[in-house]
Amino acid sequence: METVLITGASRGIGLELTKQLLALDYKVIATYRNAPSNDQLSLKDHGDLTLVELEVTNESSIEALRESLEGQQIDVLINNAGIIGPDEQDRDNVSAPNWLETFSVNTIAPLLVSRAIIPLMQNAANPRIVTISSQMGALNRDAVGMYAYRSSKAAVNKVMQVMALELKEQGITVCPIHPGWVKTDMGGDEADITAQESAAGIIKLTQGLTLDQSGTFFTWEGDVHPW
Structure with a gap:
């Protein structure tokens, strides 16, 4: 069975991906920041789960992750770690440091983590890198505000296209992949779908991805999303 590495798996979509993949008999390497969440710890006795500390914005932490996985084959990398950004994201109030922090997590980190893991994917039969993005970064959508978050997701879409x-x-x-508007700490209680629904869709899509589809922006339902 394939081995899947998931960043930002302490809660929300990342945690649900971990649970569902384990139930499907995948081997899962799930990362956490600083300390595992209680929900992650409740899964620690599962024989196919490995919990690893990772700060996605810290290159030394990324290198430590790579070293800890040396000799293992990674079939799928899911760049899930992300933040909504600062409370103030309107044109008049968004600050440069907060904007840069959002870019560091949402845009730069997926490339840095992917770069570290690519050598571990060389022998996989169907290696895949999936990054959780958002339709809020699609240039074809007319919407205002949320400058830091929107721009970071638009940028990571381009990063993935180039990669x-x-x-x-x-x-x-x-x-x-656009995961949908999900009922998580980030998405809020009024969101459209549950983390369980989003994760199930992402897994189904990821299972069927082929090289011919590489560079495509998808929704969690498996539809092609306009850029």
Whole structure:
């Protein structure tokens, strides 16, 4: 069975991906920041789960992760770690430091983590890198505000598109995915779908991804999302 590495798996979509993948008999490496959540610890006795500390914005932490996984094969990387950004994101109040922090987590980290893990994917039969993005970063959508979050997701979409082109010769599929508006700490209680629904859709899509689809922006339901 395949081995899946999930960043930002302490709660929300990342935690639900962990639970559902374990139930499907995948081997899962789930990362946490600082300390595992209680929900993660409740799964620690599962023989196919490995919990690993990772600060996605820290290159030393990323390198430590890579070293800890040396000799293992990673079939799927799910770049799930992300933040909504600062409370103040309107044109007049968004601050440069907060904006940069949002970019660091949402845009730069997925590339840095992917770069570290790619060498561990070389022997996989169908290696895939999936990054949880958002339709809020799609340039075809008219919406206002949330400058930091929207721009960070638009940028990570482009990062993944470029990576898809560069990694095609290595046989690695790369796709950003819109997870839906999800009822999590980030999405809020009024969101459209549950974390369980989003994770199930993401897993189904990821299972069927092929190299021909690399560089495509998908929704959690498996539909192609306009950029």
